[in-house]
Amino acid sequence: MNKPIVDKEELRLAIFGATPGNAHPYSWSAMFNGYDRERMTRECLYPAIPTYLNKQPEATLTIPGAKVTHVCCTGEGEFTAEHVAACANIPNVVTSPEEVIGHVDAVIIATDIGSEHVERCRPFVEAGVPIFVDKPMVDNPADLAVFDQWIEQGSPILSSSSMRYTKEFLPYRMSTHNLGQLKLVTMSMAKYWETYGIHAIEAIYPILGPGFLTCRNIGDKNRNFVHFTHRCGADVFIYVRKDMGAGTGLLTLQGSDGFDTVKSMDTFYAFKTQLEHFVRYLRTGVRPFPYQETHELMRMIIAGLNSREAGGVEVEV
Numbered sequence: 001m002n003k004p005i006v007d008k009e010e011l012r013l014a015i016f017g018a019t020p021g022n023a024h025p026y027s028w029s030a031m032f033n034g035y036d037r038e039r040m041t042r043e044c045l046y047p048a049i050p051t052y053l054n055k056q057p058e059a060t061l062t063i064p065g066a067k068v069t070h071v072c073c074t075g076e077g078e079f080t081a082e083h084v085a086a087c088a089n090i091p092n093v094v095t096s097p098e099e100v101i102g103h104v105d106a107v108i109i110a111t112d113i114g115s116e117h118v119e120r121c122r123p124f125v126e127a128g129v130p131i132f133v134d135k136p137m138v139d140n141p142a143d144l145a146v147f148d149q150w151i152e153q154g155s156p157i158l159s160s161s162s163m164r165y166t167k168e169f170l171p172y173r174m175s176t177h178n179l180g181q182l183k184l185v186t187m188s189m190a191k192y193w194e195t196y197g198i199h200a201i202e203a204i205y206p207i208l209g210p211g212f213l214t215c216r217n218i219g220d221k222n223r224n225f226v227h228f229t230h231r232c233g234a235d236v237f238i239y240v241r242k243d244m245g246a247g248t249g250l251l252t253l254q255g256s257d258g259f260d261t262v263k264s265m266d267t268f269y270a271f272k273t274q275l276e277h278f279v280r281y282l283r284t285g286v287r288p289f290p291y292q293e294t295h296e297l298m299r300m301i302i303a304g305l306n307s308r309e310a311g312g313v314e315v316e317v
Contacts, residue, residue: 002285005130005156006105011282014070014100015090016120017111017134018077021191023049024110024134024271026079029068029088031272034061040087045078052268063272066279068108070100075111098123106130106282108275112195114139114301118146121157130156132278136198136301137294144298151291158278158287159294161202163249165273166264172253173206180257182208182234187251190244193217193224193304200238201228201300203251203264206289208232210296215303218312226304228317 013032015025023046030040030053041050053061070092073081081093094100097120100107107129109120114136124131137159138144150157163169176182185208189200211231219225222243228236249264264270277288299317307315 004283005285006282008105009065011066011106011279012069012104013066013106013108014072014094014097014104015068015084015108015110016072016074016097017109018073018075018079018081019111019113019116020076020078022077022110022112022134022195023079025071025073025081025084026087027053027268027271028108028110028275029071029084029090031061031275032063032066032068033089034058035088036086043083044087048267052266056268063276063279065283070094070104072097072100075116101127101129104129106132106278108278109133112136114194114298115143118143121147121150125150125155125157128155130282131158132275133157133159135159135161135202136195136298138298139194139301139305141302144295144302147298148295156281158281160274160277160289161198162267162270162274163199163203163264164206164289165270165277166203166249167266167269167273168262168264169203169207169251172251172260172262176207176253176255178258179253179255179260182232182253182255184235184237184254185252186237186239188244188247188249189238189240190248191240191242192221193219193226193240193301193308197224197226197238197240197301197304198297199249200240202297203249204236204238205293205297207253208234208236210293212236212296212300212317214314215300215307215317216312216314217304217308219308221308224304224308226307228300
């Protein structure tokens, strides 16, 4: 029987990390603490963040029962922990993530460089502190083996892409029977396979379910064109391009009896729902989805990298 991981009325959270092009500490902290609207709008280096935050009603902006109480922004990002704290009402800034041990109930590692995550997580695994780690959890087999071992030992670790919770894709996670047997699934995504490929495959994964078999990436670092096969018989094509703009988050489903095209639009909803599931996991001990799904998704990321590095050969997932 599951039991709470943290049994407290209000959870104290720490948020960490600063990687280039990723400003989750601003927006994710605001979803717990609220934010200084004027300062965030005027000073945040990522204008998309205040744009979607400012659209939210105050009554539904934040996640009840949890606050970000500590922040540390180690990494090569373009912002400081002091600025995040000022924008998102965080009372404590620390210079080293380990300083929060004993002062918080859980930590959020809000960075998207998979090769860093084992070492970022290790102090908290050893201290028994629950962790949410941003996508992708890893980008190589050795680090995946470490996380597998930690999970087997019972460490409370959760990782996902926010696009698992995309509002616009929810009907297709419930059912695609009206489309008949799925034949072709495509999705386009911005930036790099190493950091944003997981957004595309984790958006698709709850629709098709487990059972990805092979992978072929015929692209390069800036233009990844990735083909997966799935046990259901569908072909999955994912295009991740450095300068992809309007096509980011565009999903197409083609079946024997019909087709649909839909685009991810509500970033705030996806992020907030992702964080709500982490809080629910802390309060209930019940995972929102099995860790085996994360394991398979990481194997898919690794397969895409291996195929590309081998010149586009087909590899097993």
